[in-house]
Amino acid sequence: MIVVQMNERSSSLDIARVCDHQERRGMQIRVVPGRRGSTIVCEGHSETDLELKKLPSVKAVSRTNCPYPLASLEVSGPQGPVEVGRGLSIGGGSVAVMAGPCSVESREQLLETARGVASSGASVLRGGAFKPRSNPYSFQGLGSQGIDLLLEAREDTGLPIVTEVMSPEDVEWLAPQVDILQVGTRSMQNFPLLKALGRVDTPVLLKRGMASTVDEWLQAAEYILAGGNSRVILCERGIRSFDKSTRNTLDLSIVPLVKSLTHLPVVVDPSHATGKRHLVAPMSLAALAAGADGLIVEVHSRPEEALCDGPQSLDLPAFDGLMNRISRLMDALEPEESEWGLKVAM
Amino acid sequence: MIVVQMNERSSSLDIARVCDHQERRGMQIRVVPGRRGSTIVCEGHSETDLELKKLPSVKAVSRTNCPYPLASLEVSGPQGPVEVGRGLSIGGGSVAVMAGPCSVESREQLLETARGVASSGASVLRGGAFKPRSNPYSFQGLGSQGIDLLLEAREDTGLPIVTEVMSPEDVEWLAPQVDILQVGTRSMQNFPLLKALGRVDTPVLLKRGMASTVDEWLQAAEYILAGGNSRVILCERGIRSFDKSTRNTLDLSIVPLVKSLTHLPVVVDPSHATGKRHLVAPMSLAALAAGADGLIVEVHSRPEEALCDGPQSLDLPAFDGLMNRISRLMDALEPEESEWGLKVAM
Amino acid sequence: MIVVQMNERSSSLDIARVCDHQERRGMQIRVVPGRRGSTIVCEGHSETDLELKKLPSVKAVSRTNCPYPLASLEVSGPQGPVEVGRGLSIGGGSVAVMAGPCSVESREQLLETARGVASSGASVLRGGAFKPRSNPYSFQGLGSQGIDLLLEAREDTGLPIVTEVMSPEDVEWLAPQVDILQVGTRSMQNFPLLKALGRVDTPVLLKRGMASTVDEWLQAAEYILAGGNSRVILCERGIRSFDKSTRNTLDLSIVPLVKSLTHLPVVVDPSHATGKRHLVAPMSLAALAAGADGLIVEVHSRPEEALCDGPQSLDLPAFDGLMNRISRLMDALEPEESEWGLKVAM
Amino acid sequence: MIVVQMNERSSSLDIARVCDHQERRGMQIRVVPGRRGSTIVCEGHSETDLELKKLPSVKAVSRTNCPYPLASLEVSGPQGPVEVGRGLSIGGGSVAVMAGPCSVESREQLLETARGVASSGASVLRGGAFKPRSNPYSFQGLGSQGIDLLLEAREDTGLPIVTEVMSPEDVEWLAPQVDILQVGTRSMQNFPLLKALGRVDTPVLLKRGMASTVDEWLQAAEYILAGGNSRVILCERGIRSFDKSTRNTLDLSIVPLVKSLTHLPVVVDPSHATGKRHLVAPMSLAALAAGADGLIVEVHSRPEEALCDGPQSLDLPAFDGLMNRISRLMDALEPEESEWGLKVAM
Known part of the structure; x- marks a missing residue:
C-alpha cells in the first residue's frame, strides 16, 4: 500500500494527476479529503515512486503494510484532538x-x-x-x-x-x-x-x-x-x-x-x-x-x-x-x- | 410472558378480541401470523387466564419464561422442515x-x-x-x-x-x-x-x-x-x-x-x-x-x-x-x- | 534444534560419540531411549553436520524448529499404536x-x-x-x-x-x-x-x-x-x-x-x-x-x-x-x- | 455449611466438644487454627444450632453457602494485613x-x-x-x-x-x-x-x-x-x-x-x-x-x-x-x- 499525503493547497488537478499516475501502475485509488490536505491511499504493487514524489502538491509518500494507514500514528502522524x-x-x-x-x-x-x-x-x-x-x-x-x-x-x-x-x-x-x-x-x-x-x-x-x-x-x-x-x-x-x-x-x-x-x-x-x-x-x-x-x-x-x-x-x-x-x-x-x-x- | 396459539381459521375479530383482553390486563401484544394460525405473544404480568382460554379460536395458552417462545421447541412444538x-x-x-x-x-x-x-x-x-x-x-x-x-x-x-x-x-x-x-x-x-x-x-x-x-x-x-x-x-x-x-x-x-x-x-x-x-x-x-x-x-x-x-x-x-x-x-x-x-x- | 536418530543396535559408545561431537559444538544434549533406537535432541546453533551423519550408528539427522520433535509426525515419523x-x-x-x-x-x-x-x-x-x-x-x-x-x-x-x-x-x-x-x-x-x-x-x-x-x-x-x-x-x-x-x-x-x-x-x-x-x-x-x-x-x-x-x-x-x-x-x-x-x- | 468461630483462649477440650457436637449431627469437621482463635468448618446439613452457640468458647456461629468461608470477607470479617x-x-x-x-x-x-x-x-x-x-x-x-x-x-x-x-x-x-x-x-x-x-x-x-x-x-x-x-x-x-x-x-x-x-x-x-x-x-x-x-x-x-x-x-x-x-x-x-x-x- 502506498499513501500519498497532498499539501493543503493541492488543486483537484493535482490530485487527479496523482491518481492517474498510480492507476496507470495498476493500483486501486481512494482519495480521502482532510483538514490538512487530502490523502490518497493506493492499493496494489508498485516498485518505484521517485516520479510520484515530484508531482505537484505531493507532500509525502509512504509505503506501508499497516492495514489502517489513516488511523495509524506511524503512517499519518499526530492529528490533534x-x-x-x-x-x-x-x-x-x-x-x-x-x-x-x-x-x-x-x-x-x-x-x-x-x-x-x-x-x-x-x-x-x-x-x-x-x-x-x-x-x-x-x-x-x-x-x-x-x-x-x-x-x-x-x-x-x-x-x-x-x-x-x-x-x-x-x-x-x-x-x-x-x-x-x-x-x-x-x-x-x-x-x-x-x-x-x-x-x-x-x-x-x-x-x-x-x-x-x-x-x-x-x-x-x-x-x-x-x-x-x-x-x-x-x-x-x-x-x-x-x-x-x-x-x-x-x-x-x-x-x-x-x-x-x-x-x-x-x-x-x-x-x-x-x-x-x-x-x-x-x-x-x-x-x-x-x-x-x-x-x-x-x-x-x-x-x-x-x-x-x-x-x-x-x-x-x-x-x-x-x-x-x-x-x-x-x-x-x-x-x-x-x-x-x-x-x-x- | 403469555403465548396464545390461535387455530388456523381464526378471524381478525377473534384475534382482536384476544388482544383487547390482554391489553386491558396491561400486557404488550405482538401478533405473529403463521401457517398453522397466528400466535399472540403477550409481555407483562397477568394472573389468571381461565377466561382467555375460552375466547373464540384460542387453541392453546402457555405461560413461559423462555425469551424465545416462537423458536422454542417446548413452547411452540415441532414445526416441520x-x-x-x-x-x-x-x-x-x-x-x-x-x-x-x-x-x-x-x-x-x-x-x-x-x-x-x-x-x-x-x-x-x-x-x-x-x-x-x-x-x-x-x-x-x-x-x-x-x-x-x-x-x-x-x-x-x-x-x-x-x-x-x-x-x-x-x-x-x-x-x-x-x-x-x-x-x-x-x-x-x-x-x-x-x-x-x-x-x-x-x-x-x-x-x-x-x-x-x-x-x-x-x-x-x-x-x-x-x-x-x-x-x-x-x-x-x-x-x-x-x-x-x-x-x-x-x-x-x-x-x-x-x-x-x-x-x-x-x-x-x-x-x-x-x-x-x-x-x-x-x-x-x-x-x-x-x-x-x-x-x-x-x-x-x-x-x-x-x-x-x-x-x-x-x-x-x-x-x-x-x-x-x-x-x-x-x-x-x-x-x-x-x-x-x-x-x-x- | 538438531535431532539425531540412532539405529536400534547403537552401543553406549556410539551414543557417547554423538553427544561429545555435539557438545563440543556448544549444544545442549538430551538422550531419549526408544524402542527403535535412541533419539538425541540437541539444542543450540550448529552450522554443518556432514561429519555427524558419518558417525557410527547414526540413522538420520534432522534440523527442526518444531518445539516438540519427539511428538512430531514430521520429525519422528509414524510410531504405531x-x-x-x-x-x-x-x-x-x-x-x-x-x-x-x-x-x-x-x-x-x-x-x-x-x-x-x-x-x-x-x-x-x-x-x-x-x-x-x-x-x-x-x-x-x-x-x-x-x-x-x-x-x-x-x-x-x-x-x-x-x-x-x-x-x-x-x-x-x-x-x-x-x-x-x-x-x-x-x-x-x-x-x-x-x-x-x-x-x-x-x-x-x-x-x-x-x-x-x-x-x-x-x-x-x-x-x-x-x-x-x-x-x-x-x-x-x-x-x-x-x-x-x-x-x-x-x-x-x-x-x-x-x-x-x-x-x-x-x-x-x-x-x-x-x-x-x-x-x-x-x-x-x-x-x-x-x-x-x-x-x-x-x-x-x-x-x-x-x-x-x-x-x-x-x-x-x-x-x-x-x-x-x-x-x-x-x-x-x-x-x-x-x-x-x-x-x-x- | 456451618462456620464456628472459637475465641482466642479456647482449649483443646472446648474445640473437641464442638467437633463432637457437630459430628453427632452427621457433619464433616475441619479445625483451622488461627491467630484470633480456631475456626471450625462443618460440612453437611444441620437444622438447629441454638445449643451450639452455648458451648464453651464459641464466639460466633454462621451458616453460609459461600464455598470459601475462611477467605470470605462477609463470613470471616476483616483480618488485617x-x-x-x-x-x-x-x-x-x-x-x-x-x-x-x-x-x-x-x-x-x-x-x-x-x-x-x-x-x-x-x-x-x-x-x-x-x-x-x-x-x-x-x-x-x-x-x-x-x-x-x-x-x-x-x-x-x-x-x-x-x-x-x-x-x-x-x-x-x-x-x-x-x-x-x-x-x-x-x-x-x-x-x-x-x-x-x-x-x-x-x-x-x-x-x-x-x-x-x-x-x-x-x-x-x-x-x-x-x-x-x-x-x-x-x-x-x-x-x-x-x-x-x-x-x-x-x-x-x-x-x-x-x-x-x-x-x-x-x-x-x-x-x-x-x-x-x-x-x-x-x-x-x-x-x-x-x-x-x-x-x-x-x-x-x-x-x-x-x-x-x-x-x-x-x-x-x-x-x-x-x-x-x-x-x-x-x-x-x-x-x-x-x-x-x-x-x-x-
Whole structure:
C-alpha cells in the first residue's frame, strides 16, 4: 500500500494527476479529503515512486503494510484532538466525561439526570434513543421521540449530546442533529453503517466489538476515516471472556497500547464493562491512570427505576463524588507524564 | 410472558378480541401470523387466564419464561422442515449441502463451480456478492452484478441460491430474487437487519455470532420469527476462543443442544470454522454424526486463484469425494437415530 | 534444534560419540531411549553436520524448529499404536472406549459399573481415586483405597484400568499397579508431574488443559517423551470459552489437526466436554467421525446417586446403546478413510 | 455449611466438644487454627444450632453457602494485613512493590538488579529459581543454586524475597528459607501443592490461573487457609482471551471486586499481563488506582540479555521512574478513599 499525503493547497488537478499516475501502475485509488490536505491511499504493487514524489502538491509518500494507514500514528502522524463543537474537543490533554442514562425513558428522567451531571462537571450528555436489545420483546428505546428529548436537554444544560445509531438509513437525518454518533459494540463491524458514517462529518464514538481484536477495531475506524470523516473517538467497553464475575472484561491494557498505535483519542466505558455500580468509580480512576482521554459513564437520577442497566448506573451524588476524585487524580499526574496521564477539562 | 396459539381459521375479530383482553390486563401484544394460525405473544404480568382460554379460536395458552417462545421447541412444538422452494426443504430428516465459492468473482468461476457442485449432488449454491471485509481496502464483492451471476448460475444448474445480505435496505429487493438470505456472523445482532428480514418470507440462514451464546442466537432468530417470517435456518460457524490453531473453534456440541431447544433446523459451516482445507471433510462428517441438518461448504473450481478464503476452499474433486463419504455415513445411521443422525436427501 | 536418530543396535559408545561431537559444538544434549533406537535432541546453533551423519550408528539427522520433535509426525515419523498391555493397543486403526464412573465411590458401585461396561464392549475401565476438586471441602476421592477397588474390578472383569495421578510423589508407586495414568486438565502444565511420568513406562493419558493451545499440549507431551516414556495418549476434553451452555466447549476440529501434527493417538472425552448426558452419545459419534482413536466416557450404574458429575454420566443401558451405535458407525467408514475414520476394536 | 468461630483462649477440650457436637449431627469437621482463635468448618446439613452457640468458647456461629468461608470477607470479617516479616506487611493501607528478574540467571545479574530495585524503594525482591517452562528444552532455572543466590541478595540488600515453588516436595525445605512462596498461574489448581502450602506458615503469593474464575481463585486460596496457613496474598496476572495484542488480558476490574469479597490482599503483575515493557508503567498506575495492595514487576539490570521475558522487563532507570510516579499517585489519593486507593509504604 502506498499513501500519498497532498499539501493543503493541492488543486483537484493535482490530485487527479496523482491518481492517474498510480492507476496507470495498476493500483486501486481512494482519495480521502482532510483538514490538512487530502490523502490518497493506493492499493496494489508498485516498485518505484521517485516520479510520484515530484508531482505537484505531493507532500509525502509512504509505503506501508499497516492495514489502517489513516488511523495509524506511524503512517499519518499526530492529528490533534477531535473537535466536537460547542467548545469541546476530545484528546490532546483534557479528560472528557460523558454521562447520562443508558436509555432516554422520559422527559423528567432525562432533564433531572442531565442537570445533575452538568452541575457535577460532565462534558457530554449520553442517552440512548435507539436501543440494541438482545430480545425482540424488550424495550427498544423511544426512537425519534428520544432524540427530541435529548435536544431539549442539550438546550437546557448546554451539554453536547452523544447517542447511538444502529441503522445506515438513520445516519443522514441524525448526523446534523446530535454532537456525537455512537456505534455500539454489536455494530463495530456493521460495514454499511461505518460507510454511512464516513459520509458525514459528525464525530463518531466507535465502541470496540466485544470479541474484536485491537487490529479489527482500528480497521473499523479506518472505514470511517477512509470515507472522509476524520472525527473518530475510540471507546473500550469490555470484551467477552470465560469469567462472568463482571459483565464484561475491561481490557484496560489496550488503552496505552492503542495510544501508541493511533492518533485517535480513546475513552473508556466502566459501566458496561463491569456491570456493577460499586466497580465504576475505581475503574474510572484506573482508566484515567492508564491514559484514557475520557470516560462514558451511566448515571441515572433514580437507578432503581431504570428500564435498562439500573445495577450499573451511578446516582447523582455518586457521580458527583467520582468527579471530585477524578479531579484530584488528574492534578497529581504531572505534565511530563502526559503520554498516559491527562488533565481534566471541565 | 403469555403465548396464545390461535387455530388456523381464526378471524381478525377473534384475534382482536384476544388482544383487547390482554391489553386491558396491561400486557404488550405482538401478533405473529403463521401457517398453522397466528400466535399472540403477550409481555407483562397477568394472573389468571381461565377466561382467555375460552375466547373464540384460542387453541392453546402457555405461560413461559423462555425469551424465545416462537423458536422454542417446548413452547411452540415441532414445526416441520423449512421449505426453501424449488423442491427443497431443510430439516426433518434430510441433509442439505450448500456449496460454492466464498465470493462470486467472475462468470466463469461461478458457473464452473456451480456445475461442479451440482453434479456432485449439492442441494444449494452458495456465493457472496456483498462481502463483509474487516478492511476497507479489501475486495468488497461484486454487489448487484454478483447477484445477476448467481441468478444465471441458478438458471443453468437448477440449484437454489443462498447469498449474504448486510444492509436492511437491501432486504426488500433481494428477498424476491434469491432462495435463501444469509445473515453473517458479524450481523447476528444487527437488529434493524433482523427486523427487515422478519418482514419478508424468504428463508433466512442465520449464522451464529462468533461471540454469541446459544441463548442470544435463539433470541436473534426470535427477532425474525416475531416479525412474521417463520423460515429461519440456524448455522454454526465456529466461535472465537483463545486458540488460533484453527481459524475459529467449531462448537459442535451445540448442534444436539440446539436441536433439543428449538424446532429450527441447524446446519454447520466447517470451512469458516476451521479455515483449513484438510479439516473440512472430517468436520463435515462429524457435524452430521452430531445431528446437523446440513452443511455449508466453500468450494472453488480453482482455490489457488480465489480472491478470498482460498486456503479453506475445497476443489471440485475433493468436494465430490466428500459427498460420497457423506452418503455412506448417512446410510449407516438407522432411522431410529433420527434425533441426531439424518439421511442425505440428494 | 538438531535431532539425531540412532539405529536400534547403537552401543553406549556410539551414543557417547554423538553427544561429545555435539557438545563440543556448544549444544545442549538430551538422550531419549526408544524402542527403535535412541533419539538425541540437541539444542543450540550448529552450522554443518556432514561429519555427524558419518558417525557410527547414526540413522538420520534432522534440523527442526518444531518445539516438540519427539511428538512430531514430521520429525519422528509414524510410531504405531501405544501398547497398553493386556492385549490392548490404542491408535492405529482401532477404537478404544474407556468407560466407568467419575470417581470410585464404593466396591458395589465400581463392580456393578465395571461389569456393565465390560459386557457392552468397553476396552478400558476408568475411575478416579484421587480427585482434583475446586473446593477443599468437597469429596476428594477414596485415595489408595480407591486404587485397591480398581485393581479388584480389573481382576473381576479383565479390563485394564486408567486413573488420575495428581502428585509427582504418587507416580512411582502407582505406575506399576495401573495400566494407564491419567493427567487431568488442571495438571497438563504441572511440569514436575510430567517429568515424573517421563521416568516410568506406564502409558499416560494426557488431557488437554482447558485453556491450552494445541502447541502447548504437544509440548506437554514432549516433556513425557523427552523423559523416556514414549507411551502418550492425548485426550481432548473441551476448552473454556465465553459460552456456558455446555460445561466446556468441545474443540473437535483439533482431532484431525493434531493427527496431522503428531503420531500420538487422540481420544475424546464427551462427558466433561458437554456436562450433559443427552449430548454424550451424539458427540461420541461426532468424535469418531472426526477421526478420534477412542473415547473416555463417564458411566455410572446409578447416576442419580453419583457423588460427582452425575448429570453427565450415562447409565448402563444408555452406554450399551451407544456402543451399538459406535459399532454401526465404524462399519460404515471404509478402510481408505482410515486417515480420519477408524474401526472399533472390541 | 456451618462456620464456628472459637475465641482466642479456647482449649483443646472446648474445640473437641464442638467437633463432637457437630459430628453427632452427621457433619464433616475441619479445625483451622488461627491467630484470633480456631475456626471450625462443618460440612453437611444441620437444622438447629441454638445449643451450639452455648458451648464453651464459641464466639460466633454462621451458616453460609459461600464455598470459601475462611477467605470470605462477609463470613470471616476483616483480618488485617498479611505479615511477611522483616518489618513488611501487605494490605491494610500500604503499597508493596515486588521487583526483580523473571529468573535468577547469575550472581552478578541478581545482585546488580537487587541493589537497583532496593535503592529505588522496592519492598520485596522477586526472582525465579524453579521456572515453569512450556518447553522441556527451555532453560528451567538454576534450582537450589538460584535459591542460594536469592538468599545472598537478601543478605546484601535487606529485602525479603519471593520465589516460585512448583512441587509439593519442595515446600517443606523452601518454606523456612524464603519470605514469600509464589504459586504460578499454571499451579493455581495444583491441589497437592496448595495442601502442602497449607501446612507451613510462610506467606503465599497465589497467582490467578490464566483461565480461572474469581470463584475458583478464592477456593484455591481456601485450600491454603483451610490447611492452617492464613497468610495468602492474591495476585492478578492477566487471563487468556481471544485477543493476542497483549500477552494476556489484565483483568483489573476484579481488583475492587475481589476486595469486596475477601479480606486477603491483592497485588497485580503488569509485566506478565501485558508482555510489553511500554505498557508496564501505565498499567502499574492503573492497578493502584483500582485499589491494588501492591505490584510485582519484572526488572532486569540488562533486559536485552535476559534468558526469559526480556521484552517485558523494565531496566533500572525505568523502574526508578515508575517508583516516583507511584509515589506521586499515592499522595493524591486521600485517606477516605482507602477502600480502593492506598498509600505507598516504602
